[in-house]
Amino acid sequence: MARSRTPPRDELERLYRALQARQASSLADPALSDLIGEILAESIHVLARYNRAELQTKIPDKTYFAFESRDGKISRAINSALYQPSPQDWNLFIAALRSENFAGIDEHMITCTIYSVAIGFCAYIDLTRTGDQKTPGTFFEYLIGHLFGSRLDLAPSTRLPVLNLDMNTTLPTDFVFDLGAGQPKFHLPIKTSTRERVIQVWAHQRVLDGVYGTGRFLGTPVILAETKTDTRRREVTEICLPDQWRIYQMHIAQLRRVYYLDVPAAYERLNEVFPPLHVVPFGKFFTELDDLTS
Amino acid sequence: MARSRTPPRDELERLYRALQARQASSLADPALSDLIGEILAESIHVLARYNRAELQTKIPDKTYFAFESRDGKISRAINSALYQPSPQDWNLFIAALRSENFAGIDEHMITCTIYSVAIGFCAYIDLTRTGDQKTPGTFFEYLIGHLFGSRLDLAPSTRLPVLNLDMNTTLPTDFVFDLGAGQPKFHLPIKTSTRERVIQVWAHQRVLDGVYGTGRFLGTPVILAETKTDTRRREVTEICLPDQWRIYQMHIAQLRRVYYLDVPAAYERLNEVFPPLHVVPFGKFFTELDDLTS
Numbered sequence: 268m269a270r271s272r273t274p275p276r277d278e279l280e281r282l283y284r285a286l287q288a289r290q291a292s293s294l295a296d297p298a299l300s301d302l303i304g305e306i307l308a309e310s311i312h313v314l315a316r317y318n319r320a321e322l323q324t325k326i327p328d329k330t331y332f333a334f335e336s337r338d339g340k341i342s343r344a345i346n347s348a349l350y351q352p353s354p355q356d357w358n359l360f361i362a363a364l365r366s367e368n369f370a371g372i373d374e375h376m377i378t379c380t381i382y383s384v385a386i387g388f389c390a391y392i393d394l395t396r397t398g399d400q401k402t403p404g405t406f407f408e409y410l411i412g413h414l415f416g417s418r419l420d421l422a423p424s425t426r427l428p429v430l431n432l433d434m435n436t437t438l439p440t441d442f443v444f445d446l447g448a449g450q451p452k453f454h455l456p457i458k459t460s461t462r463e464r465v466i467q468v469w470a471h472q473r474v475l476d477g478v479y480g481t482g483r484f485l486g487t488p489v490i491l492a493e494t495k496t497d498t499r500r501r502e503v504t505e506i507c508l509p510d511q512w513r514i515y516q517m518h519i520a521q522l523r524r525v526y527y528l529d530v531p532a533a534y535e536r537l538n539e540v541f542p543p544l545h546v547v548p549f550g551k552f553f554t555e556l557d558d559l560t561s
Numbered sequence: 562m563a564r565s566r567t568p569p570r571d572e573l574e575r576l577y578r579a580l581q582a583r584q585a586s587s588l589a590d591p592a593l594s595d596l597i598g599e600i601l602a603e604s605i606h607v608l609a610r611y612n613r614a615e616l617q618t619k620i621p622d623k624t625y626f627a628f629e630s631r632d633g634k635i636s637r638a639i640n641s642a643l644y645q646p647s648p649q650d651w652n653l654f655i656a657a658l659r660s661e662n663f664a665g666i667d668e669h670m671i672t673c674t675i676y677s678v679a680i681g682f683c684a685y686i687d688l689t690r691t692g693d694q695k696t697p698g699t700f701f702e703y704l705i706g707h708l709f710g711s712r713l714d715l716a717p718s719t720r721l722p723v724l725n726l727d728m729n730t731t732l733p734t735d736f737v738f739d740l741g742a743g744q745p746k747f748h749l750p751i752k753t754s755t756r757e758r759v760i761q762v763w764a765h766q767r768v769l770d771g772v773y774g775t776g777r778f779l780g781t782p783v784i785l786a787e788t789k790t791d792t793r794r795r796e797v798t799e800i801c802l803p804d805q806w807r808i809y810q811m812h813i814a815q816l817r818r819v820y821y822l823d824v825p826a827a828y829e830r831l832n833e834v835f836p837p838l839h840v841v842p843f844g845k846f847f848t849e850l851d852d853l854t855s
Contacts, residue, residue: 476812
């Protein structure tokens with residue numbers, strides 16, 4: 268009943284369902300870039316009806332706001348510098364993706380446009396549903412899977428055969444992109460945030476290294492952000508465990524990159540210690556691909 | 562307001578809070594065995610007011626029921642053969658624990674009495690609260706932590722120092738019991754069920770092996786059950802991933818034992834393949850301790 272009174276929400280949901288209906292095997296379809304562009308345009312339209320509430324934060328060099336409904340419900344925290352929702356920017360990025368020519372645009376603009384698509388959709392779900400973590404997570408997985416797959420011109424798989432003496436089974440995995448015989452394969456866990464569950468990413472990398480051989484899979488998780496909002500105090504913090512990440516990287520397995528849309532300050536510093544753990548904005552992936560695979 | 566009208570619930574909650582108020586460092590206190598005995602007696606008393614609903618299952622050689630409220634809400638599934646709540650049995654077990662003499666009681670009775678304490682409390686929380694997974698999990702952790710610690714006459718710790726060249730930090734862990742210099746240490750993740758999160762248990766063991774040396778920590782997780790109830794069809798299944806467990810045991814780290822209160826059929830068979838993964842009823846721990854540490 269409520270639905271017929273809120274057509275804009277229906278439109279965003281209709282677009283989301285069209286995305287969600289795709290199998291992983293069709294995620295590199297160029298048509299999905301246009302569908303995601305429609306989702307961006309629609310989310311700009313519907314979010315314009317909400318106020319922006321400034322949030323406090325002690326994170327250096329970052330400011331955050333949230334969209335706020337009339338009854339005081341707020342969305343997740345949105346990085347003010349990264350949120351620049353622009354269909355034009357999206358189209359520029361998609362044109363570069365399709366032509367495989369990234370000469371004309373910079374990495375930061377790519378990070379901003381992907382961040383704006385992702386956080387805009389997530390914020391709208393935060394405002395219109397209660398306790399739905401699954402829809403933002405699924406949307407983000409499809410968004411990143413599509414963009415990563417488009418860059419490689421490859422669809423992901425989510426199961427790998429295990430042939431090990433008397434074992435003959437399949438291993439369920441996060442998205443895996445296989446560049447072919449004698450080429451690297453990408454292991455791509457995709458999360459809106461990790462918190463204490465992050466050890467799973469290293470553990471899955473360890474299993475891939477163990478079953479198929481170290482170096483065969485490049486572990487490159489893509490994560491949206493690690494922000495947490497205290498809704499009463501309206502304050503944003505980043506939940507980070509950099510010492511533990513270093514221990515995981517030394518003792519469980521080696522990740523090649525950790526890509527973030529909104530790179531947490533405490534993890535950015537991991538680039539500067541030895542041995543470095545490369546935590547970089549996701550926009551960089553599109554231009555550094557050749558370095559990763561060579 | 563509602564609370565003053567439901568004194569039995571208050572009593573169980575009061576007892577639970579008294580348990581929960583304990584620090585990990587006091588978990589081996591013998592007085593907690595008596596407090597848990599009171600919780601068992603009180604849960605028998607309050608659960609007597611609920612009906613028992615038979616549940617369907619295709620699991621061989623097991624039958625399950627659930628407690629059911631007047632409005633049709635049902636508790637988690639309870640293994641009919643293992644649920645034998647008896648304060649006398651509990652007291653016999655506690656007497657054996659205190660005297661370190663297990664000659665008079667068998668492992669199966671120990672498993673049954675611990676299962677009855679755990680599942681009775683969890684069932685009551687299922688029936689009286691909505692969506693509260695935390696309270697059953699915390700209760701189970703304290704119950705198992707107390708019993709394991711009582712057997713070893715040791716309190717657990719949950720942080721370990723890491724001294725590794727220029728690193729000087731602490732590693733948060735599940736319960737760890739340190740028998741002292743030149744002796745094994747136990748690594749004891751405690752879960753009411755594991756599902757797909759189980760890879761964390763192997764990953765944490767891998768970190769301990771890596772940081773402190775392989776063989777220093779005996780990984781012995783304790784898990785309540787892996788049952789899942791389809792509430793509409795009133796059917797119980799066990800969610801098991803035995804092929805993945807074998808891969809984790811081969812490629813991430815080696816667990817010494819996986820203890821269950823209600824051992825899932827599919828995991829019991831892992832004892833029979835080579836290399837075996839020892840999945841056994843928790844009651845066995847109390848009598849096999851000397852074998853584990855020698």
